[in-house]
Amino acid sequence: MAVGGNRTGVKWNKGGALRRNKFRLDTSGIDDLVEKLDGLGGNIQKAVTQALEEAAETVQEDTKEAVKKAYLPAKGQYSGGDTEKSIVDNVKVEWSGTIGEVGVGFDKTQNGAGGFLITGTPRMAPDYKLEDIYVRKRYKSQIVESMKRVINEYITDAMEGRK
């Protein structure tokens, strides 16, 4: 997820399916809210950090739940245990200048079937729930809406003089 331009931005990076490098969100609605908060003198970095971290926690929990329910072997590099361990759980936003990033999805450097589950293989259909999280639009829209709610709270605080 990226907000471009010269404004403070957010970026949703890393993890996701083996085949995709980024969990992409359409953040055009958030850009406008960030700009509004900026205009009110609100703390953009704090707002965006909170929005990103709460969203990342949601994705992390939903991913763990989906992996628990997926049909995976008990042992081996594609086991349920290894796959669960490979879920990125460092829900901490890292800032590079005006861009904030948080990792979600699966750590590709570890064993686990995360990539297989999302893309499927010729012998295994994609996991529906993980595809919902990492591929389909509806879940991502919900994540973006939850981020907007957080930033709107900061906007309200700024408008009411509580910065």
Add this chain to the structure above:
Amino acid sequence: MEDELKRYLGSFGYPVIRQGSLAKDTSYPPTFFTFWNIEEAASYYDNQEAILSYDFDVNVYSTDPNTAYSLLDQARTLLKNNGWIIAQRGYDVASDEISHVGKGMRVIHLS
């Protein structure tokens, strides 16, 4: 739309199967396509269905990496020339068999 996609992919002369449908005891063909229907979504305007979006994964698996790369590229060109939207050049996809490499892309058709 699935039939149209299968027809285009089938024109290259390789098997075309749904992702996940290959039986465990069936060998991978040397080169083949798979597809997966991610979603079909409708956009509405004035309470009327305005646009239907058909979203698929298309993958190529092959014992020869060059074939996988080249075939995916050819499929990309053919589909784009026939109105499909493809925003990527491709990415790696997982293979059950160590003998094969997989390359995939996401394709969308709007109607």
